[in-house]
Amino acid sequence: MRQLRSALGAVGAMCTIVGALALAGCSSDDGGTSTGSSTSGGDKTLVVFAAASLTDTFTTIAHQFEADHAGVTVKLSFAGSSDLVAQLQEGAPADVFASADEPNMKKLTDAGLAAGDPVPFATNVLTIVTPPDNPAGITSFQDLGKSGVKVDVCAPQVPCGNAAKEVEAATGVTIKPVSEESKVTDVLAKVTSGEADAGLVYVTDAKGALAKDAGSLKQIDFPESAKAVNTYPIVAVKDSKNADLASEFVAAVTGEAGQKVLQDAGFGAP
Template identity: 60%
Template structure:
C-alpha cells in the first residue's frame, strides 16, 4: 500500500509540474504578441527627402510623428525637388520622397524609384517677397522687370522655377533675374539679406518668414499652382515606418499642420 501511494504521489507531482510549465508558456504568449505589434508599428531610422518649401512644416511634423512613434527616429534631407530626384537616382538612401510638384515625382516613378502610387497631400502658389515695407513699390508681376529692380528666382528645373516660367508665359513678361537658385529657400534668403529687391517664392515661405519680408500677391499666380505628392521609395530600408509617415502626412494631423502653414488642400 505504501509503495502504491508513493507511486501515485510521484505521478501527481509530475502532472502538477507539467501543468505549471504549460501555464507558464501560455502566459508568455501575450508578451510575444505585444512585441509583434510593436515591431509592426515601426522602429529604427526613417530618412525623408523633401522639397525645401516643406522644411518648417515637416520639421514640426517630424517631431510630432516621433512623439507618437518613439521607436522611430526621423531624419530629413531638404532641397530642390529636381536635385533630390537626381540624388535618389544616384543611389542616395531614403525611405520617403515628398516633391513640390508632380513632374519631379513622375521622374522618380519613371526611374522605378517609387514604391506604390504617390499621394497628393498639398498645393502651393507663388507670391512676390520684398524687403519689409516694399521699398521699391512693387505691385504687379510686371514690376519685377522694371528698371532698377533686382529680382531673384528659382532655376527652371526646380518646381518654383517651373511655376515662374508658367507665369512669364501667362503674362508675356520675361524676367531678367540677377540670380537663379537651386531651391526656394535660397531665393527667400537672398531677399531677406538684401541681395535682391524681390524674389518669387511660395506663399507658405512668405508666411513662414513673418515680418522679415513683405508679400505681394498677384492674380496670375493662380495659373501656376503646384501640387505636392508624397511616396514611399522602392529602396526604402524602413518601409514600415515609411508607410506610417506617409499615412501621418496625409491624415488629419498632417493636413491640419499643412493648412496652418498656408498650404492648400490637394
C-alpha cells in the same frame, strides 16, 4: 540600450581617430545600430527624404509621428528635390520621399524606385517679396515688368522659376530679372538683404521667412499666382525595410493632422 548606444558612440569616436579606417568601420557600425535596436524591443528607424521647403512642416509631422508610434525614430533628410532623387538613384537608404514638384517625383517612378503611385499632399503658389520698405513701390505682378526694377527670380530649370515663367506667359508680363537663382533661399537672401527690389518665391517660403523675422521682408500676394500651382507628391520608396511604417508615414502626411500642419505653414490643400 543606453549603454549600447554609448559604447557604439565610443566606437564611432575611435573610428574617427583612425581616420581612413573610419569609412569602413563606421558604416558597419550604423548597420549594427539598426539591427541591434530592432532585436531589442521593436525599435525602428524610418528615413524620410523631403524637399528643403518642407523642413519645418515635416519636422513637426515627424515629431507627431514619433509620439504616435512608440519605439519609432524618424530620421529626416532635407535637400533640393533633385539632389534627393540623385541620392536615391545612387542607392541612398530612404523609406519615404516627398518631392517639391512632380517632375522630380517622375524621375523616381521612372527609375522604378517608388512603391506604388505617388500621392499629392500639398500645393504651393508664388508670391512677391520685397524688402520691408519696398523701395521700388511694387504693388502688383505687372510692376515686376517695369524697367529699372531689380527683380530676382528662380531659373526656369527649377520649379519656382518654371512657375514664374508660367505666370509670365499667362499674364503677358515680361520680367527682365537681374539674376536667376537655382534655389528659392538665394532669391530670399537677395531680397532680405535689399540687394534686389523684388523677388518671386513660394508663399510658404515667404511665410517661413516672416515667421522667423517679421521685419525681414514684405509679402505681396497676387491673384495671377493661381496660373501656376505647384503640387507636392509623396511616396514610399521601393525596397524599404519598413514598408508598413513608410505607408503609415505617408498616411500621416496626407491625414488630417498632417494637413493642418502644412496648411498652417501656407501650403494649399492638394
